Amino acid sequence: MEFFFAVLAFVCLLPCGLADFQGVALYAVKQSLQASDNQLRDWKPNMVNPCTWSNVMCDPSNNVISVTLSSMGLSGSLSPKVGTLKTLSTLSLQGNAITGKIPKELGNLSSLTSLDLENNRFTGEIPSSLGNLKNLKYLTLSYNNLSGTIPDSLASLDNLISLQLSSNQLSGPIPQKLFQISQYNFSGNQLSCGRDLRHPCVAEANSEGEVDRTIAFGQLKRFAYRELQIATDNFCEKNVLGQGGFGKVYKGVLGDNTKVAVKRLTDYESPGGDAAFQREVEMISVAVHRNLLRLIGFCTTPTERLLVYPFMQNLSVAYRLRELKPGESIVDWPTRKRIALGTARGLEYLHEHCNPKIIHRDVKAANVLLDEDFEAVVGDFGLAKLVDVRKTNVTTQVRGTMGHIAPEYLSTGKSSERTDVFGYGIMLLELVTGQRAIDFSRLEEEDDVLLLDHVKKLQREKRLDAIVDKNLNKNYDIQEVEMMIQVALLCTQASPEERPAMSEVVRMLEGEGLAARWEEWQTVEVTRRQEHERMHRRFDWGDDSIHNQDAIELSGGR
Template sequence: MKWLPTNTIYGHGISIFSKCFRALFCVVVDWILGQLLVLTGLFFCSYTGDALIALKNSLNASSSQLKDWNPNLVNPCTWSKVICDDNIVTTVTLSNMGFTGTLSPKIEILKMLTTLQLQGNGITGKIPEEYGNLSSLTMLDLENNRLTGEIPSSLGNLKKLTFLVLSQNNLSGRIPDSLSDLQNLVTVQLSSNNLSGKIPESLFQISQYNFTGNNLECGINYAHSCVRGSEGGSSKSKTVMIVGILVPILVILILGGFLLLFLWKSRHRGYRREVFVDVAGEVDRRIEFGQLKRFSWRELQLATDNFSEKNVLGQGGFGKVYKGVLGDNTKVAVKRLTDFESPGGDTAFQREVEMISVAVHRNLLRLIGFCTTPTERLLVYPFMQNLSVASRLREVKPGEPILDWSTRKRVALGTARGLEYLHEHCNPKIIHRDVKAANVLLDEDFDAVVGDFGLAKLVDVRKTDVTTQVRGTMGHIAPEYLSTGKSSEKTDVFGYGIMLLELVTGQRAIDFSRLEEEDDVLLLDHVKKLQRERRLDGIVDCNLDQNYDIHEVEMMIQVALLCTQSSPEDRPAMSEVVRMLEGEGLAERWEEWQHVEVTRRQEYERLHRRFDWGEDSIYNQDAIELSGGR
């Protein structure tokens, strides 16, 4: 046997150990990085909210101000006066609210903030140096406060800054030379302060400036005037500035609109003239309205090929939904509302649209924008490429995959979370009034997105009756809503329970084909019957081909039956539904329900025998009640 030298053996050992160590090190690093990526979103949202809460506290906001700025809600995009883009805070507008505190330096964390407006308050103290770290800021408006101290030189770091408005304060010292480095600056308003010294030469080259009401070196003894594009004070200067910028733009847009209109009409002779009529001043123009875009009628007409029937995605009680493609190739879904009895009501409609737009949740359909004309109301949403749950359950084309059981469970939980948010985290709360599989959409990952929430309120916005027109779909409408016209969050719970049965069975809420085999036209009655007979396999969608967990099916049916109890007081809240779907508290509620249901059945059977009503059970009687008023 040939022995290897000791140093050779030692060298091989070190090499093997080194490779193993490196492999282990890579695994550990990959795991750490993965965890960091998962936590980054939560970390950022949480700290963004903390920064805004710090601003609220430093401004000495009263108990009646910014009440919805709740530190327990991680996502500040749901708060008033805050505008987000893709769940990132971009605009904070707290104008003329009577704040008397100071400015918090902690908002420097809002790196994507583009607009900060705090004008018209009584804010004291200095402008924090940290504001120079708001690298995306394009507008800083602190006019008409009581700010003191010098203008921070750090503001020269705001390379994207376009509007700097610090007029009518008590600022002192020199204008920092660092402002000369701001190449994108269009407007500087520093009038009515206690500033002194020489004005940086480059600031005289921008479009709009006002340095009056200070001890600055300008005027007839120097080469420049202290004001350009404004006269007699900062408020008037801003008005002149805005008019000076907007008038040429509006003229160009109007002329361009007429030109495009002429070209369009020359190519499409035969269209009725009125389809081109728009609200005055809205031709080919988008107006920012909160987080929303305001579309012109013609823009949506072009996007949907004149609302062609070939682009219809669906139709319901609120109108038709059309697939559309905007000018920038963005795919959208355009809902054309039909329930407007008279023209007008723009202000009320816009207020309700804005209310809906602030409901931001991963399981709620995001509203992109809207359009109003004297006779039309349209809403614009993102296009959901996987369409609705109903279409995936009952309109699957050959070769397309069905919704597997794990996806159906995810849809059930996601929908519940979306409804919980509408009921318990929106102020005022939003009641959907038409919860069904057709109104639950699927994004690219087949996650549930609740659509059409708030539409019932939108179309009733001009009505003054206490009770409104009953809205919904046969088989999904709660009995108390049908009989009284009064809806509540428990109305949605009932509809959600029916939707769960749609998920389990793949069937419609009402199916008259069942008359050939039994008396149960309503899906709810059909499932109750099979559940009593312990025939759960006869309940489950045959398209699943036995690929499901029967215990999970039983749990989902139990939740559905708890949600569809005839008395709204007996139904669980959506927050409780979420917990039951996650495995908490279902057994106790189900045992209680069974006891009540057995007692109820025995009482009806006793009455049946007494009055010789035949063999119809309470369940068929419920079916008669639910379908009778429709």
């Protein structure tokens, strides 16, 4: 009854036209998703125009065209009222905890081009009504609890570019036409491919005996070594994009003119041979997220292990911060904020939505790549180790880059999600300052060669402007800078147990829960610093006595 009067008040306050039914629908969505008082607080019945609401975009005619409610901690169910938003082209609810069935009324959204419900708790079948969405290009339903078969109606979506249905409880055959889509992932289900052994989801041998390049559901390809040799001009040094702990990365061009990045591993361990290596890369390929670098394929020979990725034309965050060529533009502050959030979401996915979970172990600006829209794409994940929660985290070799490695990992060799959180915190400081994690040039002015210590000192002195990258020319919001530094310092606490999980980092970057966590940290940090200074004074007193000439003489032989 309360909801009825709220909607009635909403309708009475609105002028006749488009805004009224759109606002009613959106308010119903908010109510059914059980948004808290801090979430969608401007979605109110007495607000005249829903086009002014947060996370809502409209066209010039006040038609709602986009609703994005990603990673907001929403629960409840999705209201069927959403189906009345006929002009909606983008609906993104990924990364929440939404339950219940996917409303069949979504099939009424004739303008919809992108539907993303990934990482929720939807149950029941995929509505066959989604086959009515003739303009749909991207359908992402991965990591839910969907059951039943894949509707044949999806095969009629001629404009569909990407279909992501992995990690559900789907069963039955896959409509064969769906294998003609450019990007698809059906892994993590109990699906069958039909009776045709030449179907794309079955590996086969061609007439020359090279294994076919199409393997399993994730479109993971097995390349011939000669193919990659030609693509990289015989792994020519002029094509080297970078070099890290796992080997060199080469720019390459395939026979169909597709640009790729080929990682040539120099330090790999696969005691089970090719089969074990293939199983590992197939597990990596299942980790599909917009902020993770997609694995295209691989190649193995008796002496080579190679991985093939899409080429990222804007290279890495490290390049954009410190290695720009004359004439190339810097990364502005809004883009840096977007990179910070995108990277956090990618790591959250690896830690909390992959099974077994994936620990990166070398999070840094050089391993965060940028696509054509400067969106963050985390690379190099899964190469160090796939960590099974049932097994020990002790590793035989510490991976990573000095200045980015968490202290407990360096001293014990034990890695966990919180070692990645530490590296992420250092990466945030790189984004804010533009500087390297270790810079020995600072020895000329101070003792803090570590970026973390340098920033902590300036933060204590309340010299935030001295922290920010000078290349930004003061084009930034100082409050947003302060927020990002606070998140970074919370992530880089010495004790791994005190660092936030990546899901909490995402929420803090979105403005939820940071203030309370920061206040708690400051109280603890002040106590620690006072204890440190007390011990330091005691050490200095003892040190002075050693270097006092009288003391030395008195302690001599008598």
